[in-house]
Amino acid sequence: MKIGKLKxxxxxxxxxxxxxxxxxxxxxxxxxxxxxxxxxxxxxIVFRGTGPTRKIIPSKDVEVCxxxxxxxxxxVGPDQGVQNAVVYLAQIEQGKDWPPPGKPAELDNLHCRxxxxxxxxxxxxxxxxxxxxxxxxxxxxxxRRPLFNVALPQEGQRIPTEVPRPGVVRIDCNEHGWMLGWxxxxxxxxxxxxxxxxxxxxxxxxxxxxxxIIWQAYIGEAKRKVTxxxxxxxxxxxxxTSAGELKRLRQRHAAxxxxxxxxxxxx
Ligand SMILES: [Cu+2]
Numbered sequence: 001m002k003i004g005k006l007k008x009x010x011x012x013x014x015x016x017x018x019x020x021x022x023x024x025x026x027x028x029x030x031x032x033x034x035x036x037x038x039x040x041x042x043x044x045i046v047f048r049g050t051g052p053t054r055k056i057i058p059s060k061d062v063e064v065c066x067x068x069x070x071x072x073x074x075x076v077g078p079d080q081g082v083q084n085a086v087v088y089l090a091q092i093e094q095g096k097d098w099p100p101p102g103k104p105a106e107l108d109n110l111h112c113r114x115x116x117x118x119x120x121x122x123x124x125x126x127x128x129x130x131x132x133x134x135x136x137x138x139x140x141x142x143x144r145r146p147l148f149n150v151a152l153p154q155e156g157q158r159i160p161t162e163v164p165r166p167g168v169v170r171i172d173c174n175e176h177g178w179m180l181g182w183x184x185x186x187x188x189x190x191x192x193x194x195x196x197x198x199x200x201x202x203x204x205x206x207x208x209x210x211x212x213i214i215w216q217a218y219i220g221e222a223k224r225k226v227t228x229x230x231x232x233x234x235x236x237x238x239x240x241t242s243a244g245e246l247k248r249l250r251q252r253h254a255a256x257x258x259x260x261x262x263x264x265x266x267x
Contacts, residue, residue: 085200085216088212096204
Protein backbone atom coordinates (compact mmCIF):
# COMPACT_ATOMS: atom_id res chain seq x y z
CA MET A 1 0.00 0.00 0.00
CA LYS A 2 1.31 3.39 -0.89
CA ILE A 3 1.17 6.04 1.73
CA GLY A 4 1.28 9.66 0.75
CA LYS A 5 1.69 12.65 2.99
CA LEU A 6 -1.20 14.93 3.53
CA LYS A 7 -1.09 17.33 6.41
CA UNK A 8 -4.44 16.87 7.97
CA UNK A 9 -4.56 16.54 11.70
CA UNK A 10 -4.14 14.09 13.32
CA UNK A 11 -4.18 11.51 10.55
CA UNK A 12 -3.11 12.20 7.00
CA UNK A 13 -5.27 10.25 4.59
CA UNK A 14 -4.82 8.79 1.12
CA UNK A 15 -6.84 8.48 -1.08
CA UNK A 16 -8.37 11.85 -0.47
CA UNK A 17 -11.97 10.77 -0.32
CA UNK A 18 -12.00 11.85 3.27
CA UNK A 19 -13.04 15.04 4.94
CA UNK A 20 -13.06 15.90 8.57
CA UNK A 21 -16.56 16.03 9.97
CA UNK A 22 -17.54 16.99 13.45
CA UNK A 23 -20.57 14.95 14.28
CA UNK A 24 -21.43 14.14 17.85
CA UNK A 25 -22.07 10.43 18.02
CA UNK A 26 -25.35 9.50 19.59
CA UNK A 27 -26.44 6.15 20.85
CA UNK A 28 -28.85 4.70 18.35
CA UNK A 29 -30.74 1.51 17.63
CA UNK A 30 -29.12 -0.98 15.30
CA UNK A 31 -31.11 -3.41 13.15
CA UNK A 32 -29.62 -6.59 11.73
CA UNK A 33 -30.53 -7.08 8.06
CA UNK A 34 -29.20 -9.17 5.18
CA UNK A 35 -26.38 -7.30 3.47
CA UNK A 36 -26.00 -7.98 -0.25
CA UNK A 37 -23.19 -6.49 -2.31
CA UNK A 38 -21.40 -5.14 0.72
CA UNK A 39 -17.96 -3.58 0.46
CA UNK A 40 -15.03 -3.50 2.83
CA UNK A 41 -13.05 -0.72 4.42
CA UNK A 42 -9.41 -1.75 4.68
CA UNK A 43 -6.43 0.19 5.79
CA UNK A 44 -3.36 0.69 7.83
CA ILE A 45 -2.50 3.27 10.46
CA VAL A 46 1.16 4.24 10.64
CA PHE A 47 3.28 6.47 12.85
CA ARG A 48 6.57 7.76 11.53
CA GLY A 49 9.33 7.74 14.09
CA THR A 50 9.58 6.63 17.69
CA GLY A 51 6.35 6.86 19.63
CA PRO A 52 6.08 8.74 22.92
CA THR A 53 6.38 6.78 26.16
CA ARG A 54 5.59 7.28 29.82
CA LYS A 55 7.77 6.22 32.72
CA ILE A 56 6.14 3.84 35.16
CA ILE A 57 7.68 3.33 38.59
CA PRO A 58 5.66 0.84 40.66
CA SER A 59 5.56 2.21 44.20
CA LYS A 60 3.90 -0.76 45.94
CA ASP A 61 3.38 -4.50 45.45
CA VAL A 62 6.58 -4.52 43.42
CA GLU A 63 6.91 -8.30 43.72
CA VAL A 64 3.76 -8.54 41.59
CA CYS A 65 3.84 -5.26 39.66
CA UNK A 66 7.46 -5.50 38.54
CA UNK A 67 10.31 -3.11 37.99
CA UNK A 68 10.23 0.44 36.58
CA UNK A 69 9.65 0.55 32.84
CA UNK A 70 8.85 2.78 29.90
CA UNK A 71 5.41 2.08 28.43
CA UNK A 72 4.53 3.23 24.92
CA UNK A 73 1.70 5.75 24.59
CA UNK A 74 1.44 4.85 20.92
CA UNK A 75 2.28 1.22 20.16
CA VAL A 76 4.37 1.35 17.00
CA GLY A 77 5.49 -1.90 15.35
CA PRO A 78 8.68 -2.53 13.37
CA ASP A 79 6.97 -1.53 10.10
CA GLN A 80 5.55 1.64 11.73
CA GLY A 81 2.06 0.15 12.12
CA VAL A 82 0.06 1.50 15.06
CA GLN A 83 -1.45 -1.26 17.18
CA ASN A 84 -4.62 -1.00 19.27
CA ALA A 85 -6.19 1.83 17.31
CA VAL A 86 -9.96 1.47 16.92
CA VAL A 87 -11.88 2.17 13.71
CA TYR A 88 -15.65 2.33 13.85
CA LEU A 89 -18.70 3.35 11.81
CA ALA A 90 -20.70 4.90 14.63
CA GLN A 91 -23.64 6.17 12.59
CA ILE A 92 -24.72 3.03 10.71
CA GLU A 93 -28.29 2.05 11.61
CA GLN A 94 -28.63 -1.34 9.96
CA GLY A 95 -26.41 -4.01 8.48
CA LYS A 96 -24.63 -7.27 9.20
CA ASP A 97 -25.13 -9.46 12.22
CA TRP A 98 -22.88 -9.40 15.26
CA PRO A 99 -20.21 -12.08 15.59
CA PRO A 100 -21.52 -15.16 17.45
CA PRO A 101 -21.75 -14.38 21.15
CA GLY A 102 -18.98 -15.99 23.14
CA LYS A 103 -18.40 -15.50 26.83
CA PRO A 104 -18.85 -11.96 28.14
CA ALA A 105 -16.00 -9.52 27.66
CA GLU A 106 -13.36 -9.59 30.39
CA LEU A 107 -10.99 -7.06 31.85
CA ASP A 108 -8.18 -8.75 33.73
CA ASN A 109 -5.83 -7.26 36.31
CA LEU A 110 -2.54 -9.05 35.71
CA HIS A 111 0.86 -7.96 37.05
CA CYS A 112 -0.76 -4.60 37.80
CA ARG A 113 -1.77 -4.02 34.20
CA UNK A 114 -5.18 -4.09 32.64
CA UNK A 115 -5.34 -6.94 30.12
CA UNK A 116 -6.21 -6.30 27.43
CA UNK A 117 -5.05 -2.73 27.77
CA UNK A 118 -7.37 -1.69 24.91
CA UNK A 119 -10.41 -3.63 23.75
CA UNK A 120 -13.60 -3.10 21.79
CA UNK A 121 -16.75 -4.63 23.24
CA UNK A 122 -20.44 -4.66 22.42
CA UNK A 123 -22.39 -2.65 24.97
CA UNK A 124 -23.49 -5.00 27.75
CA UNK A 125 -21.85 -7.30 30.26
CA UNK A 126 -18.24 -7.04 31.35
CA UNK A 127 -16.49 -9.24 33.89
CA UNK A 128 -13.64 -7.73 35.88
CA UNK A 129 -11.07 -10.30 36.95
CA UNK A 130 -8.18 -10.19 39.42
CA UNK A 131 -5.34 -12.55 38.50
CA UNK A 132 -2.97 -11.00 41.04
CA UNK A 133 -2.55 -11.86 44.74
CA UNK A 134 -2.91 -8.17 45.63
CA UNK A 135 -5.84 -5.76 45.96
CA UNK A 136 -6.92 -3.92 42.81
CA UNK A 137 -9.74 -1.39 42.62
CA UNK A 138 -10.89 -0.82 39.05
CA UNK A 139 -12.60 2.49 38.37
CA UNK A 140 -14.30 2.99 35.01
CA UNK A 141 -15.32 6.37 33.59
CA UNK A 142 -17.09 7.70 30.52
CA UNK A 143 -15.10 10.90 30.16
CA ARG A 144 -15.10 11.97 33.80
CA ARG A 145 -18.44 10.42 34.67
CA PRO A 146 -18.03 7.38 36.92
CA LEU A 147 -19.32 4.10 35.46
CA PHE A 148 -18.08 1.40 37.87
CA ASN A 149 -15.97 1.13 41.00
CA VAL A 150 -15.02 -2.47 41.70
CA ALA A 151 -12.76 -3.61 44.53
CA LEU A 152 -11.01 -6.94 43.94
CA PRO A 153 -9.22 -7.98 47.13
CA GLN A 154 -8.76 -11.65 46.21
CA GLU A 155 -6.75 -13.47 43.60
CA GLY A 156 -9.05 -15.23 41.13
CA GLN A 157 -11.99 -12.95 41.87
CA ARG A 158 -14.47 -12.30 39.04
CA ILE A 159 -16.98 -9.48 39.37
CA PRO A 160 -19.65 -8.93 36.69
CA THR A 161 -20.55 -5.40 35.74
CA GLU A 162 -22.02 -3.57 32.76
CA VAL A 163 -20.97 -1.13 30.05
CA PRO A 164 -24.43 0.06 29.09
CA ARG A 165 -23.74 2.81 26.53
CA PRO A 166 -21.43 3.20 23.55
CA GLY A 167 -18.36 5.30 24.12
CA VAL A 168 -14.84 5.28 25.45
CA VAL A 169 -14.42 3.99 29.00
CA ARG A 170 -11.17 4.82 30.74
CA ILE A 171 -10.19 2.48 33.57
CA ASP A 172 -7.77 3.20 36.34
CA CYS A 173 -6.93 1.61 39.69
CA ASN A 174 -7.05 3.33 43.08
CA GLU A 175 -4.33 1.08 44.40
CA HIS A 176 -1.84 1.48 41.56
CA GLY A 177 -2.01 4.96 40.10
CA TRP A 178 -0.11 4.04 36.94
CA MET A 179 -2.60 1.39 35.79
CA LEU A 180 -4.56 2.54 32.77
CA GLY A 181 -6.89 0.63 30.44
CA TRP A 182 -9.46 1.44 27.79
CA UNK A 183 -12.72 -0.09 26.63
CA UNK A 184 -14.31 1.18 23.43
CA UNK A 185 -17.97 0.14 23.63
CA UNK A 186 -19.84 -0.08 20.35
CA UNK A 187 -23.49 -0.16 19.33
CA UNK A 188 -23.00 -1.97 16.00
CA UNK A 189 -20.60 -4.61 14.63
CA UNK A 190 -18.85 -2.30 12.12
CA UNK A 191 -15.61 -1.89 14.02
CA UNK A 192 -12.05 -3.17 14.04
CA UNK A 193 -8.98 -2.80 16.20
CA UNK A 194 -5.58 -2.67 14.56
CA UNK A 195 -3.15 -5.54 15.01
CA UNK A 196 0.61 -5.30 15.46
CA UNK A 197 0.96 -4.42 11.75
CA UNK A 198 -1.43 -1.45 12.10
CA UNK A 199 -3.91 -2.97 9.65
CA UNK A 200 -7.65 -3.19 9.90
CA UNK A 201 -10.61 -4.48 7.88
CA UNK A 202 -14.30 -3.76 8.33
CA UNK A 203 -16.29 -6.06 6.06
CA UNK A 204 -19.86 -6.39 4.70
CA UNK A 205 -20.53 -2.67 4.74
CA UNK A 206 -23.65 -1.71 2.75
CA UNK A 207 -22.58 0.63 -0.08
CA UNK A 208 -22.88 4.28 0.86
CA UNK A 209 -21.19 7.20 2.53
CA UNK A 210 -20.12 6.99 6.13
CA UNK A 211 -18.14 8.74 8.80
CA UNK A 212 -15.31 6.55 9.99
CA ILE A 213 -14.11 7.17 13.53
CA ILE A 214 -10.44 6.52 14.20
CA TRP A 215 -9.49 6.43 17.88
CA GLN A 216 -6.25 5.80 19.70
CA ALA A 217 -5.87 6.13 23.46
CA TYR A 218 -3.19 8.83 23.44
CA ILE A 219 -4.10 10.70 20.27
CA GLY A 220 -7.84 10.70 20.77
CA GLU A 221 -10.40 10.69 18.00
CA ALA A 222 -10.45 11.69 14.35
CA LYS A 223 -13.31 11.41 11.87
CA ARG A 224 -13.13 10.88 8.14
CA LYS A 225 -15.74 10.59 5.40
CA VAL A 226 -15.51 7.31 3.56
CA THR A 227 -17.39 6.04 0.52
CA UNK A 228 -18.03 2.31 0.28
CA UNK A 229 -18.68 0.76 -3.13
CA UNK A 230 -20.44 -2.57 -3.69
CA UNK A 231 -18.21 -5.63 -3.73
CA UNK A 232 -14.89 -3.88 -3.53
CA UNK A 233 -12.55 -2.70 -0.82
CA UNK A 234 -12.08 0.96 -0.01
CA UNK A 235 -8.46 1.36 1.00
CA UNK A 236 -7.31 3.95 3.50
CA UNK A 237 -3.81 4.80 4.59
CA UNK A 238 -3.82 6.89 7.74
CA UNK A 239 -0.63 8.45 8.95
CA UNK A 240 0.46 10.21 12.09
CA THR A 241 3.54 12.20 11.17
CA SER A 242 6.32 14.26 12.72
CA ALA A 243 7.54 15.19 16.18
CA GLY A 244 6.28 18.73 15.64
CA GLU A 245 2.90 17.34 14.87
CA LEU A 246 3.06 15.27 18.00
CA LYS A 247 3.60 18.41 20.04
CA ARG A 248 0.48 19.92 18.51
CA LEU A 249 -1.30 16.63 19.22
CA ARG A 250 -0.43 16.89 22.89
CA GLN A 251 -1.76 20.43 23.06
CA ARG A 252 -4.94 19.39 21.33
CA HIS A 253 -5.15 16.37 23.60
CA ALA A 254 -5.15 18.69 26.60
CA ALA A 255 -7.76 20.90 24.94
CA UNK A 256 -9.88 17.88 24.15
CA UNK A 257 -9.84 16.81 27.78
CA UNK A 258 -11.56 20.10 28.54
CA UNK A 259 -13.99 19.68 25.61
CA UNK A 260 -14.91 16.25 26.86
CA UNK A 261 -16.30 17.72 30.03
CA UNK A 262 -18.52 20.06 28.00
CA UNK A 263 -19.71 17.20 25.80
CA UNK A 264 -20.49 15.17 28.89
CA UNK A 265 -22.69 17.97 30.19
CA UNK A 266 -24.85 18.22 27.07
CA UNK A 267 -25.02 14.46 26.41
CU1 LIG B 1 -4.31 -2.15 40.82
